[in-house]
Amino acid sequence: MSLHEIAGGVCRALTVKKDGPSLYDVCDPVLQAYRGGDPHLGKFYRTALGNPPLRALLRRTGLPALKDPDRLAGLRAALTEARDAEAPDWAAIGAPVAELMDGIGVRHPAPPAANAPVRPPGIAEIDRAIRKTGAHLLGSFGKNGFIPTYAAFNLIGDADIGGREMLMALTGLNARGYKNSTLLFSLARIFIAHSPARALINPPWRGIAEPMWEPVQIRHRSAYYDAFFTEALLGFVETGLASPDEAGAARRAIADMVDFCLKTSAEEVPSHDGSNVRVITALAPGRHPRFSRFFAQIKQDLGFGIYVPDCDTTACSFSAATQAGSDDPILQQPLLDFYRGYQVRAGANEPVVTVPLNDNIDYEGGVVTWIDNLAGERPYGNDLDPTLNLDILEVSFRNLNRWQIIETPQRLETVHRIIAFQKRLVESGAFKNPRSHIYYLPELYSAYFGRCYAAFIALPLAAQRVIDPGNVFALIRARVLGYVQGDLITHEMNPFDAALALMALAHLGAEVSTFTPALHCIVQGLGEGGRKGPYKAYEWNKMKTPTRILVGGPEVTSAFVLMALALARKRMVAAS
Known part of the structure; x- marks a missing residue:
């Protein structure tokens, strides 16, 4: 405005x-x-x-x-x-x-329909955006000692x-x-x-992901965010576009963030078999979330004093650490045994979803969000998000051998039931409905499915057949591509929308020619962030209650743009 x-x-x-x-x-x-x-x-x-x-x-x-x-x-x-x-x-x-x-x-x-650009940007323009976003993340880490993310209230609600x-x-x-x-x-x-x-309070905006324009934004650090910043910096190094100094700084930042995820943010919780398991909490104790004193007090006053672990932060932290080559003993825990206790079985433990805001979908086979701490606290009740369940599949594929998933019938059954949950969601078309998602948008579900699909097809063919004997992943791939190609990229986007679309297209093996609208949006948007970064802050994820609380930041946009462009560039170079 x-x-x-x-x-x-x-x-x-x-x-x-x-x-x-x-x-x-x-x-x-x-x-x-x-x-x-x-x-x-x-x-x-x-x-x-x-x-x-x-x-x-x-x-x-x-x-x-x-x-x-x-x-x-x-x-x-x-x-x-x-x-x-x-x-x-x-x-x-x-x-x-x-x-x-x-x-x-x-x-x-x-968003209104958009005219499709004729030609994609050149590789030099893509490389420039990759270097800018990579430097932004490393500069932010160097300045702050971590890469911050921000939360902001939208009082008009969801x-x-x-x-x-x-x-x-x-x-x-x-x-x-x-x-x-x-x-x-x-x-x-x-x-x-x-x-x-x-x-x-709620001005109009371009695209789907909401820009975080609110004047009061709460800066903080979380293992969930560090996991994705780790993936982004791994992608930056892999492109070969980082200078030797930048590559060294990226590796040091990755090591620090993995340590923050697996050690600083870890806590012990009771499992359903009577044992204790170490999981990852989204807000570490004490000074570690890096709130200012002012906002720490406001957080307490607003009723957010207790924060329990969650299944998504745990899955994404384990995945990022695995990709970074960590050998921390915590990764030996077969998370599927723990997640099985939080998996919905229709007619048996279905009331575990106490806040069914997305009751338009069938929860059977899905894993809920929040984990009881040792004190048995569950301040948010529990809900169930489809995208979270993609993250559980993705980390399981990356640790297939370590956790002996195929060799352990109970673990394999847990995976099969999550896949069946995703199949029903996508076959019904509900994945395209924002109401179906608790913390994310359909476009982010699409990008995260691409990330999950890439981990799946990296497995040996024999393992793929055991995990997905009904070719469900092929079905979901076709439906998600149909949404991204036929809907998302044919309408006006902002750079964050475009990054998510590009991640989905690149991971799912779409034709390189389909990258053009998203690439143009990203390249043309470079510089929109002004002094705060290459790009503006947009909605990454959200809480729908107590009101619409958006989470994102300029660094978050840089991370997703970086990941998307690195994937697209690799495909484009291979096709040239």
């Missing part, structure tokens, strides 16, 4: 005619100051929603529906119960908020979260602080949706 547009939006928000009670008329009498009850609810309200800038923007936005005194009283009574009850009835508390969420009109982006899904979250999440934040963010987004401030 231009400064003129921002100024106009602010002016309209500050001067709009008020029509009904505002967010603050509803909440101040209940949450601004009180004694007893749950102190976190009021602290969250004052920190996240009652802060002066947001209060100024929303104070004149009223809801006509709340002119009804009975409806207003019912909403305040619900907030009072959330504040005071020792064991709140969250379904009843959320009901009046859910009723108000109808018609807030948050939709997924629908298009897939309506009143029904909000109630799922309130009743399925475990931590009271997380329920509090979900309740209040859901209430706030109703007022934002009806405010002129909506255009400031």
Whole structure:
């Protein structure tokens, strides 16, 4: 948005005619100051929603529906119960908020069709982008001692979260602080949706992945991110475009990040067979996530004090370490034995998915996200994401011999059931629906399937036949390519979209000629990041609750562009 547009939006928000009670008329009498009850609810309200800038923007936005005194009283009574009850009835508390969420009109982006460029960029232009993104990652590591990623709140919320899904979250999440934040963010987004401030908080953008334009971004470090930065730097070295100094710096950074994943971020958790297993948590303890003191306190105040391990960070960390040639003893653990305990069996342990926001898909055979820590804590309840399950397959293929998967019937069955889960998802077409994904976008699912497929076809043919006797991977490959070639790259993209499309096309063996739209978008976008990097920050992954929290950063975009261009360049050179 231009400064003129921002100024106009602010002016309209500050001067709009008020029509009904505002967010603050509803909440101040209940949450601004009180004694007893749950102190976190009021602290969250004052920190996240009652802060002066947001209060100024929303104070004149009223809801006509709340002119009804009975409806207003019912909403305040619900907030009072959330504040005071020792064991709140969250379904009843959320009901009046859910009723108000109808018609807030948050939709997924629908990019217009784009004209296809005739010729691809030259290899010299591709090499320039590879060198720029590689240097950006190494420069960031040298400056910070790690490669940062950022989180940012989008207060308008996620298009897939309506009143029904909000109630799922309130009743399925475990931590009271997380329920509090979900309740209040859901209430706030109703007022934002009806405010002129909506255009400031959620401006339109180009492509699918959302740019992280928000002024407040929380910088941090995670093993999940380090795993992908490791893969990107491995790709940089493999291109041969890194100078000797850069190659040496890349290897040192890779060694440090692998150590951060496997040692600093490791913790012991109980397995379902009674043993303990070492897994990887997304946020390491103490100073290691590298939050500033200010944001560390805000994180605590907003109800994110406890962070448990997850299956995806564990899989991606093990995969990156395997690719980097690590021989750490932690890699000897056959993760499939552990994941089997978190795998859904229809009619048996299906309630393990307590937050079924994507209940449009069949969970049978899928592995859920969150891992109970030694204290048995599960603050986020549990959910199930299809892309996570691709990462489990990918790390299993890379460790096929080490974990003796083919030789162990139970492990092979676990793999077969995950593949069957993916087959149903793709055959139904649900993989293209953003609602089917908890933490990712369909375009990222496509790129990650490409990554998984590359690991699969690198196996001996005999092993491929045992793992996939029904040729499911060929079926999924055809459907994913159809989506990427027929939909994604035929519409307007931003550089992050284009990088994901290119990763899928290159990994899945598409014709080199199909790379052209994505390559053009990436090369033409070089420099858009200004002083922060070669490219802007875009949405990599997200949390749909308590509101839409985006994770990404300029370094993340550089990493995915680097990986995509390295793959495409290799194919293009081989074809020339």
